[in-house]
Amino acid sequence: xxKGVVKDHLLVSFFLRAAIAVxxxxxxxxxxxxxxxxxxxxxxxxxxxxxxxxxxxGFSLYELGLSLWLLSGYKTKYASGLAVLTLLAIIAANISAxxxxxxxxxxxxxALGLHTLNHxxx
Amino acid sequence: xxxxxxxxxxxxxxxxxDAGYLVWKHYHNSTKPFVCPLNGDCSKxxxxxxxxxxxxxxxVLGLLFYAAMxxxxxxxxxxxxxxxxSFPLASLIKLAAGTGLLFSLFLLWVQKYKIENYCFYxxxxxxxxxxxxxxxxxx
Numbered sequence: 001x002x003k004g005v006v007k008d009h010l011l012v013s014f015f016l017r018a019a020i021a022v023x024x025x026x027x028x029x030x031x032x033x034x035x036x037x038x039x040x041x042x043x044x045x046x047x048x049x050x051x052x053x054x055x056x057x058g059f060s061l062y063e064l065g066l067s068l069w070l071l072s073g074y075k076t077k078y079a080s081g082l083a084v085l086t087l088l089a090i091i092a093a094n095i096s097a098x099x100x101x102x103x104x105x106x107x108x109x110x111a112l113g114l115h116t117l118n119h120x121x122x
Numbered sequence: 123x124x125x126x127x128x129x130x131x132x133x134x135x136x137x138x139x140d141a142g143y144l145v146w147k148h149y150h151n152s153t154k155p156f157v158c159p160l161n162g163d164c165s166k167x168x169x170x171x172x173x174x175x176x177x178x179x180x181x182v183l184g185l186l187f188y189a190a191m192x193x194x195x196x197x198x199x200x201x202x203x204x205x206x207x208s209f210p211l212a213s214l215i216k217l218a219a220g221t222g223l224l225f226s227l228f229l230l231w232v233q234k235y236k237i238e239n240y241c242f243y244x245x246x247x248x249x250x251x252x253x254x255x256x257x258x259x260x261x
Contacts, residue, residue, distance in 0.1 A: 011159035025135060030128035033199055071139055073157075 009117070013076065016114040020083050020107055021070035028063035031056055043093045062086075080115040084108055124199065126260040131195040133257060137188035137250040140243055144168060144181035160242040167241035172232045180229065184247055187222050191254055194218070198261050212261055219255040226251045 031038040035056045039047070046055055066086065069079040087108035094101045147156065148168065156164035167173075173180055194215045201211060226248035233240050 010157060014159045022132065022136065026128060026132045029131045029135070030125065033128050033131075034124045068139070071136075 013073075013114065013117055016110055016117070017070045017073065017076065017080075020080070020111050020114065021067040023107060024063045024067040024070070024083070028060040028067065031060045031063075041090070041094055041097075077115060077118040077121055080111050080118065083111040084115060087111060126257060127195055127199045130198070130254065130257045130261060131192060133250055133254050134188050134192035134195055137247060137254070138185060138192065140247050140250065141181050141184035141188055144243055145179075145185055148179065148181065156241075156243075158242045160240060160245075162240040162242060164241040164243060166239045167233055167237055167244060170237050172229075172236060180244075183225075187218075188250075190218065191215070191222075195261075212258070215261060216255075216258045219251070219258045222251045223248075223255045 027038075035053070038056060039052055042052075042055060042059075050058075066079065066082060070076070070083065087104050091101050091104050091108065156168075158164045168181070175183065194211065198211060198215070229244060230248055233244065
């Protein structure tokens with residue numbers, strides 16, 4: 001690749017990583033501060049399996065970890081793939097609230113774009 | 123208001139990651155060049171004569187600033203929940219964020235006119251500080 005193309009690739013990759021990581025980070029922080037606002041987005045079968053506080057804390061920690069992984073730029077191919085699967089699960093679990101999760105469709109496509117951008121990297 | 127507290131805390135964490143990367147790069151990984159998406163030479167900025175103020179490196183100051191903002195955000199949330207504090211915390215946060223923004227603007231001026239080079243991570247830090255300042259009015 002030419003030097004300019006490499007730099008463009010880095011910039012696009014950075015903004016895509018930030019675009020996907022920041023909403024995950026915000027969701028993790030907000031779910032910790034006001035868990036009652038996020039409980040409704042949890043699948044009912046999971047709510048029956050685990051205590052609500054542990055479920056939300058666990059998912060917040062997962063989101064925090066995923067956002068840090070995305071921002072780090074380490075093995076972005078796998079981090080973005082995991083983000084796609086996570087967003088797909090969030091959309092599927094809340095499809096009845098499509099008027100809210102339609103934004104997650106955009107995020108999922110951005111994560112897919114990031115994955116495509118890094119698919120040939122080790 | 124809790125949503126704005128969450129965004130304030132999120133911005134502080136992102137700022138800590140940005141400043142933390144610069145600190146880590148300087149103290150543990152200084153031999154490898156920066157990965158700069160803006161085609162600039164970050165090390166020309168981060169290792170310049172302007173990289174210190176009062177013997178403290180700018181990125182260390184930034185890290186401390188974002189850590190303080192994170193602490194302030196958490197205290198704001200606790201205050202909202204339990205009404206424990208009575209001093210004007212919101213005014214202090216605005217003042218601190220405003221000071222941070224002015225310092226960031228000064229560093230942008232230094233990059234443009236004194237060093238004549240840009241550091242992507244420093245510009246990102248300035249953007250985060252601007253957003254923190256705006257966010258501080260909604261806490």
